[in-house]
Amino acid sequence: MAHVLGLRVVAEGVERAGEVELLTRWKCDVIQGYYYSRPVTAEQFSALLANGTLGKSGQAPRASP
Numbered sequence: 001m002a003h004v005l006g007l008r009v010v011a012e013g014v015e016r017a018g019e020v021e022l023l024t025r026w027k028c029d030v031i032q033g034y035y036y037s038r039p040v041t042a043e044q045f046s047a048l049l050a051n052g053t054l055g056k057s058g059q060a061p062r063a064s065p
Contacts, residue, residue: 003027 002009011023014033023031040048 008029009027010030010032011019011028012032014020014023014031014035016035019033020031020035037048
């Protein structure tokens with residue numbers, strides 16, 4: 001229904017490959033969650049962009065407390 005209304009669909013909190021597969025089949029526009037990365041600091045995010053590991057499950061470091 002969201003797509004019919006011209007809205008983008010965002011899935012939050014995705015943690016498993018099966019969820020990504022299902023949401024992809026359902027044409028979800030944006031998927032985010034621990035499946036892709038744990039929370040990171042701005043500096044860690046910049047490093048992920050620079051070294052090309054952004055979006056690879058399990059590659060992102062945990063944010064420092």
